[in-house]
Amino acid sequence: MTSAMFNLRNVVLLCSLVALTESRQLPSFIKPCKKNDPHLDQCLINLINGLKPKLAKGIPEMRIPSLEPFYVPLVKLDQGSEAVNFKATFKNLTLRTGLVFDVKKVKIDFSKPSIFVDVLFPRVKLDSVYNIDGKVLVVPIKGDGLSTGNLTDVSVQLTVTGKYVPKNGKTFLQILTRKINFKLGNLKLHFDNLFGGKNKALTVWLKACRRTDPKLNDCLRHTFQNMFPYLAKGIPEIGIQPLEPMHIEKVGIVKGQGGVTLQGAFNNLIVHGPSNTTALYTRLDLKKGRLDIGLFIPLIKVEAKYDLKGNILLLPLVGIGDAKLYLKNVTTNVQTRIVFPKVKNEEVMVATSMRVDFSLALMRVHLSNLFNGNIVLGRTVNQFLNENSKEVVNELKENIGESLAGVFKKIMNDAFSHIPTRLWLLDDPK
Ligand SMILES: *[C@@H]1O[C@H](CO)[C@@H](O)[C@H](O)[C@H]1NC(C)=O
Numbered sequence: 001m002t003s004a005m006f007n008l009r010n011v012v013l014l015c016s017l018v019a020l021t022e023s024r025q026l027p028s029f030i031k032p033c034k035k036n037d038p039h040l041d042q043c044l045i046n047l048i049n050g051l052k053p054k055l056a057k058g059i060p061e062m063r064i065p066s067l068e069p070f071y072v073p074l075v076k077l078d079q080g081s082e083a084v085n086f087k088a089t090f091k092n093l094t095l096r097t098g099l100v101f102d103v104k105k106v107k108i109d110f111s112k113p114s115i116f117v118d119v120l121f122p123r124v125k126l127d128s129v130y131n132i133d134g135k136v137l138v139v140p141i142k143g144d145g146l147s148t149g150n151l152t153d154v155s156v157q158l159t160v161t162g163k164y165v166p167k168n169g170k171t172f173l174q175i176l177t178r179k180i181n182f183k184l185g186n187l188k189l190h191f192d193n194l195f196g197g198k199n200k201a202l203t204v205w206l207k208a209c210r211r212t213d214p215k216l217n218d219c220l221r222h223t224f225q226n227m228f229p230y231l232a233k234g235i236p237e238i239g240i241q242p243l244e245p246m247h248i249e250k251v252g253i254v255k256g257q258g259g260v261t262l263q264g265a266f267n268n269l270i271v272h273g274p275s276n277t278t279a280l281y282t283r284l285d286l287k288k289g290r291l292d293i294g295l296f297i298p299l300i301k302v303e304a305k306y307d308l309k310g311n312i313l314l315l316p317l318v319g320i321g322d323a324k325l326y327l328k329n330v331t332t333n334v335q336t337r338i339v340f341p342k343v344k345n346e347e348v349m350v351a352t353s354m355r356v357d358f359s360l361a362l363m364r365v366h367l368s369n370l371f372n373g374n375i376v377l378g379r380t381v382n383q384f385l386n387e388n389s390k391e392v393v394n395e396l397k398e399n400i401g402e403s404l405a406g407v408f409k410k411i412m413n414d415a416f417s418h419i420p421t422r423l424w425l426l427d428d429p430k
């Protein structure tokens with residue numbers, strides 16, 4: 001990449017400028033420095049700086065092509081580390097310096113002979129056609145499209161040595177070795193269509209937000225909202241199983257006081273509905289390590305086994321059998337404590353605890369085989385449960401909330417503990 005970027009034109013240019021050889025006529029606008037000038041180095045610096053406007057179009061008299069823009073046909077990168085590995089190609093890389101550069105130092109040693117040039121380009125704009133394929137942690141990074149970027153403080157040091165060759169009674173310089181060192185300041189690249197193109201399905205699920213976006217919470221709401229349908233179907237690339245139907249092994253119920261006293265559990269729950277979740281709001285507080293999310297789920301259907309014993313508002317309830325529940329318009333407020341540990345050097349978000357408050361508009365319940373299959377008692381209790389569903393749910397709120405918190409926490413951590421924060425919570429460009 002680099003040798004293509006900074007070729008030897010300037011060396012040839014320099015040789016001509018000190019008139020080492022008379023073989024080529026210098027254009028009239030160049031006043032060559034004298035070989036025996038005591039301030040030769042400074043003379044050369046001034047001379048090259050003075051040529052800046054000419055370099056844009058090139059100097060055909062000296063076979064110097066246009067340097068702006070500078071063009072590199074192909075650059076390949078192959079980077080591998082535990083957390084980040086990818087292969088990338090950049091085609092048609094165009095570099096634009098605006099011909100703003102500073103010749104820091106020129107040193108010519110006529111006895112060796114050797115030439116050293118130190119040039120600083122404060123800002124280089126890049127444009128290219130890219131293709132990238134790799135992973136950050138488990139998240140695939142794929143895409144092809146246009147890439148733009150900014151490089152700052154590109155410092156190039158070029159050392160050329162050669163020897164004098166006599167030819168036709170004149171002396172020419174033949175280049176023997178050349179060495180290029182360069183230092184790069186900051187590189188910022190932007191990739192259009194990353195995750196796009198052929199890999200659309202991979203990516204649309206992760207909409208990124210900027211940390212300093214004044215509407216960050218709104219942006220994050222979209223990020224979450226956008227993820228639900230993908231989570232529902234599963235995202236195999238990052239090892240997320242389909243959420244729907246959701247399997248919950250057990251929701252234990254232990255309630256010894258109040259209008260409802262119950263002992264027992266719902267087991268093997270199969271839950272439909274969460275994929276239709278709407279994110280109502282998000283509130284992220286990075287300093288306090290809190291993330292609150294409001295969710296609305298229009299319908300949750302649950303099929304399960306139940307094993308319960310107790311009293312529902314004065315009526316006894318005892319049974320083991322199948323249960324069906326329909327919960328309508330469930331609104332939850334999920335309060336999460338979050339931390340940002342590093343996994344393989346990549347920061348991720350992990351929920352350490354979660355609290356779920358919820359309310360619902362309507363619940364329909366059917367418990368089969370109550371009272372050992374006593375049809376009359378069973379029908380009475382089911383009817384009673386449905387008529388008083390709000391009170392029953394209110395009584396069981398804490399139990400249900402805790403179970404939901406466990407489920408949500410797992411979902412969140414399955415997803416976000418694998419996704420580097422920097423992919424969805426972007427820092428600001430400097
Ligand atoms: C690169 O540029 C050349 C010439 O400008 C053009 O013919 C070619 O199609 C470009 N390649 C891509 C991948 O854009």
Ligand SMILES: *[C@@H]1O[C@H](CO)[C@@H](O)[C@H](O)[C@H]1NC(C)=O
Pocket residue numbers: 148149150188189190429
């Ligand atoms: C590069 O700099 C320009 C102008 O300052 C800016 O508009 C652009 O967003 C920058 N690109 C990247 C990738 O930082």
Ligand SMILES: *[C@@H]1O[C@H](CO)[C@@H](O)[C@H](O)[C@H]1NC(C)=O
Pocket residue numbers: 272273274275276299
């Ligand atoms: C989700 O909503 C759509 C449209 O309202 C509905 O057709 C579908 O049955 C719902 N899915 C579930 C699992 O509730």
Ligand SMILES: *[C@@H]1O[C@H](CO)[C@@H](O)[C@H](O)[C@H]1NC(C)=O
Pocket residue numbers: 328329361362
């Ligand atoms: C559930 O919410 C929807 C949309 O807000 C509303 O139209 C519907 O009446 C509500 N259903 C119940 C049972 O409250």
